[in-house]
């Protein structure tokens with residue numbers, strides 16, 4: 001059961017550790033989806049010939065998209081690390097006032 005916020009006593013708190021893991025999973029999923037999307041629209045399949053993307057251009061677009069997503073994950077992860085207060089216990093974030101705190105199990 002989540003604890004209540006130590007500042008505003010709200011019970012709308014999220015576990016930052018879980019949120020961080022979910023964020024990374026969502027980011028990895030986005031990378032996978034982008035790859036699937038790119039292969040779906042590979043030249044000669046669904047794209048009309050006039051709108052065909054040169055293969056090298058497509059490859060660099062996919063790489064750029066993947067790199068961007070990885071950078072996004074890293075930035076998100078860094079944001080979480082910045083958000084999580086140092087110390088022992090489970091990190092929580094209050095959705096009511098934005099206060100981050102830790103609760104010892």
Ligand SMILES: [Zn+2]
Pocket residue numbers: 005006007008009010094095096097098099
């Ligand atoms: Zn609060």
